[in-house]
Structure formats: structure tokens, C-alpha cells
Amino acid sequence: MTVPTPTDPAAAPAFGFRRIATDGMARRGEVTTAHGAIRTPAFMPVGTQATVKTMYPEQVRALGADILLGNTYHLMLRPTAERVDRLGGLHRFMNWPHPILTDSGGFQVMSLAKLRKINEQAVTFQSHIDGSRHVLSPERSLEIQGLLGSDIQMQLDECVALPAERAEIERAMRLSLRWAERSKAAFFGKPGHGLFAIVQGGDDEALRVESARALTAIGFHGYAVGGLAVGEPQDVMLRILSATTPELPEDRPRYLMGVGTPDDIVESVGRGIDMFDCVMPTRAGRHGQAFTRRGKVNLRNARHADDPRPIDEESTCPAARDYSRAYLHHLVKAEEALGAMLLTWINLSYYQDLMAGLRAAIEAGRFEDHKAEVKAGWARGDIPPL
């Protein structure tokens, strides 16, 4: 059994970030945490309920993932943070002895829980599992994340779906700022564990700039951009990013929450983002879709039923090389678990390879050329039917 060594406070590395190379706004860096280093730009597979759906943790690691994301909302309800703490923390619980980031729980309270009520103090809600009543404040969120033991912990914020009224966006941004201050005061600050603030402000550049500056003035280990990829077109998201990242300190990691498609990621890296998370590769895998260097491939499509060729014979992922499209099509149509297992594997592999390619390109000072090549691959599209 791979048991993470209990953190010796004296021995644990300080939480930190260094830039190894830059190319335009794009940054190649490394985050250090109590549970190891994270090569950036990094994609964090989502392990909502303490598991990356349909994947063994060793597999996820072998793909090159340095860090996973865990969802505080799900874990506080089941198995509960107190139970995870008694069992030695989330790393040990899910057999993942590498870095973990947990969100604050706020975003999923707003999207999944029942009877939500938010006020200055906290958000109250009913569990979608058993209807039990819970209160999540900035302080309680960090207490939960501390019990889980995550290496990167997120402030509680309020995220507004777009489009929204400016007044509503501004109100939520200012509440999130006040909650950021309370979060910094409440963060326990074990060695090697960091607290990230979240920039809000919707699609309003002035509000985004104000939020970023105010959070920088408070001071955090890292800065997230929240409230994007919540319904707005990609050009709005990229315009907001272009206005926001220059306002954030250069020597701290930047995390774009819940994003996104491979194209979103490439464009965001070009605007100075270092970290990403998204359910897209795992969810698409469970719905019969593969992400590839030739774009997205829908294995439900009957064109694959008699195709003996693999998804991508040049992939680093055995699942993309060793199984025919015909077999994947069959598994998807027959609703066999192995279909989701193979396609999720293929997708997470593609996302990790995408990040590795971006990191190498930034180091080599050819980010723009690499971006053009990657996009040309997607534009050429999938191999023609037989």
C-alpha cells in the first residue's frame, strides 16, 4: 500500500511557485506543495466523490497528472470531512499520495443543493442526497478542506451565471471579496498547503480588475479566475482573461476554474493561466466521445461500427492504440462499463498530452507556432471513413 508519509511540518516544503520559462503571456512553471510538485500549465482531472470516474488512481498518475481536484460539496455530504480526517485524510482515503486541490463547495451548492439561501454570513442548503440541512461559511469551508487535507484550498465565493445584471455581478463580487478576507484570516496554513483567492466580476472588465487588485492587496498563495465558462461565449471569456491576468502578481499561480475544451485551455494558457480543471474529458468519456489530436470523435456514430482502426495509432495511451473503433462503438452501444473506462482513459491521456505539449512549447519559446499546429490538427478533423 502506498501510504503518504504524514507531513512533518519541519520537513514539508513551503508552498511555492516558480516560473521556469515564459513565452509572451504564457508561463511554464512549477508549484511546490506538501505532496509534491505540479508542472504548469497543469490540467487537474476531477475526482468529485474521491474518485476520477472509471479510472484507477495509478492510471491517472501514469498519464502525467500531478494533481487532482476534489469537490468539497460532495465530500462534506458523503463520506463527510470528519470521516475522511479520521481515516487519515483524502490523499490516503483515495490512494492518491500526490497533490490535491479542493474547491470551496460554493459552486456546487448553487448548482446541486436544494433550498439554497445565501447571506453575508454563509450559505445554507439541503443535501441533494438525503435532504439534511447544512451551513457553509468561508470559515467552515476551510475547516472542511483542512480536514480533507488538500494541498490547495479555495476561498468560498459566490459565482453568478452569465448573462446577469451588472448590479448582481457587482454584489456577488464584493461579497466574494469580503469572504476572501475572512478566508485568509481562517486559513490554518500548514506548511506546503496554500490558499487561493477567486477573482469574480462576471463579464465586466472593470469589476474584474477591481476584484483582482483587491485580492492581490490582501495576498494569497495563488489566484483563481472564477465565474467564467458559465454560459458566455468563448470570446467573452478570453476578453475577460486578457483584462484580468495582467492585474495578478506574476509570481503566483493562476487557476481558471472549470475550464474547458482543449481550445479554451490553449487560448487561456496564452493569456497567462497556469492551472485548469474540467469534467469534460471524464464526462465525454462516459458519453461515447473521444478527444483526439484530430478533434472530437463520437463513437456512437454508426460510421465506426465496422472500422478496425484504433482511435489514434500514434497515441501514448494504450486504450487509443489497442482497441478498434468498431469495438469501442460496440461497447458504447451495449452500455458496457469498459467503453466509459477506455474513452475516459483516452480523454484524460489526451488532455495530459496537450498540457505536456504546451509546457514543452513554452520552454522552447514556440508557444504560438505550437498553438497553430495543434489547432490545425483539430481543423483537419478525424480520419475519413473506410
Add this chain to the structure above:
Amino acid sequence: MTVPTPTDPAAAPAFGFRRIATDGMARRGEVTTAHGAIRTPAFMPVGTQATVKTMYPEQVRALGADILLGNTYHLMLRPTAERVDRLGGLHRFMNWPHPILTDSGGFQVMSLAKLRKINEQAVTFQSHIDGSRHVLSPERSLEIQGLLGSDIQMQLDECVALPAERAEIERAMRLSLRWAERSKAAFFGKPGHGLFAIVQGGDDEALRVESARALTAIGFHGYAVGGLAVGEPQDVMLRILSATTPELPEDRPRYLMGVGTPDDIVESVGRGIDMFDCVMPTRAGRHGQAFTRRGKVNLRNARHADDPRPIDEESTCPAARDYSRAYLHHLVKAEEALGAMLLTWINLSYYQDLMAGLRAAIEAGRFEDHKAEVKAGWARGDIPPL
């Protein structure tokens, strides 16, 4: 990609069986096929729809499985035998370059299909998937199995659920005999591929003896005992086995279809059975149950919620060692795919280890002692709660 070499008829080993050791009625042997050898007594994991549910084929192989079972009924409907043939056969389709046994399809026509009608010639039925109409005769079953390319092919038979009237059992047994003769005439007989007949006769020893003798007189590569584990108590099944196996030729493999619990397997090996298949380890894994040397463990039970101990710290299976019962309980309760994946892995590992232990015990001439030790382990039961 692991591509099975196309069978060179001149190079393929002849289908065969040799006894390496015997201990009482128990036999330690080896079946040779076009796709490799099968160590017996053998347990065949069930790959109904061309996949052992929730398992990568490499994993199944690594557990020590020499042969898988595929279901003709499912495969003839989807993706169809003709399609599998065009794609290079079932071994290549499912990325399993080792031996495969296919059943005749008859058993599942009777349990799954709609509007079944059986007569002297064939069974007609409607697909449970799309209502399409199909005819399965002894000849068509072998044609399908030939297209799939399975190493061991089964005659079409009629299996009667117990309890049943003697006249009904006798009628089905005699029909199965006539279908056995037609099957032998229809079997294409590629090198390294074998045809097994199926002894019927329900819980009537005289009918079983008659069926076994008549089939032996016709002559097959191997002999299955069908129509057991279909509702009768274990002592009835074992009584029938004790009456049947002495009537079968000693130099041919014997296969007990659809059996069973670990105890069923141990008892049947002691009565001269060489091969088994059963959905129990895979199905139980999807329902939160683990087979262990300490008996069956139900991970849904709340007693495991706070238990940091693994299922079995001495298991050869990483899934049984590297994850806590608390984590498995959580995955099962949260209906996460990884729960079924880990428990199926644990269960198939236990079944394969059980077979390896039986093989070693027979070789060492200590089958009865080994049987007593294994049963004592089950009787002691699971470790006490913390």
C-alpha cells in the same frame, strides 16, 4: 497492439487434453487450443458482450485466467457474428489473444429472448434488444461460433429449469442428444478448436447416465454437464455430478456450466470437473460484495464505513490490499464505477487464486486436506469489526 497471429492450420496445435495429476476424482490437467493452453481446474470469467464487465482484458489475464467465456446469444444480436468475423474474430475484437469458449446461445435464448418457440429443428425467438426475429439451430449455432472463432464451441442443447417433471426432463435430454449428433456433423473442426457436448437429464441419475454414455459413444473433444445450478439444492447437484462424471471418458476435459460459488467449485473439482464459468464474481462485484478467503463480505454494510483496513492485506490483488474497506464502502454507496471495478477485480482474483490453490493441491496429492483448509477459512468468517 497485441494482434493474435492468424491461425496457421498447419502450425496450430491440435486440440487436446492431458492429465498431469489426479487425486481421488480430482484432476490436474491442461487443455491445448489454437490460442494457447488452459491449466485445469480452470475458472473462465464471463465476457458476455465481448468484455468482462468493468475489467481491462490485460487485468483479467494478469490474474491468471487462461480462457474467457463469450455468450453467443448476445454476440449474435450485437455486434453480430458476421461483423466480428469481418473484424478478424472475437479474440482480436476484444483484444484477448488467449483461448475463448463460446456457449451455444440456447440457454440465454430461453432466459432472455421473447416469443421463444422450440421444435425438433431449431429454436426461434425475438431479440430482447430490438425485437428482431432469429432462428437458432444446432448448425447455425456452430456457424456463429465458427465466425466468432472461439477455441471451444458448445453444442446447442435444451436446458430445463428444476424442479421439473421427469417426462419433460427426458424429452429435453433426448432432443439434446439428437442435436449433439447434428452438431458433430456440422462442426467445421479447424485445428486447435474443439466441440463440447452437453450432458442433460435434470436431477435424474439414470437419465444423466444415459446421456453421458450416448454422448461418449458419439465422441467429442470435451463434455459439459448442463442443466445444473438451475434452482436445485447443492446436494442434488453434487449427487448428479457423482453419478455423471464416472460415465465420461477420463481423457477428455469436463466442464460444469454456469457454476458457481467457491464451495460449489471445490466440491465439483472433487467430483472430477475440470472447467467452470459463472457470472457470480463479476455480478457480485457490481453489487458491493467481495469474495475472500474469509468468505463473502458485503461492502454496503455500515460496519465498514470507518474501517481503514483493506479487504485482505495478504491478497495477491492490489485492489484487495491498497484500498480501505471505508473507501470501498464509500464508492459502493456513492454508486461510483470504481467500486464495481475494484470489487470485480478482487473477486476474479479470488476465484483465480482459488483455482491455482486447487491445482497445486491436486499436484501435491493433498486435495482433501486443502479443501478442508479452504472451507475452514470461509467458516471462520470475516475479521471482527474494529
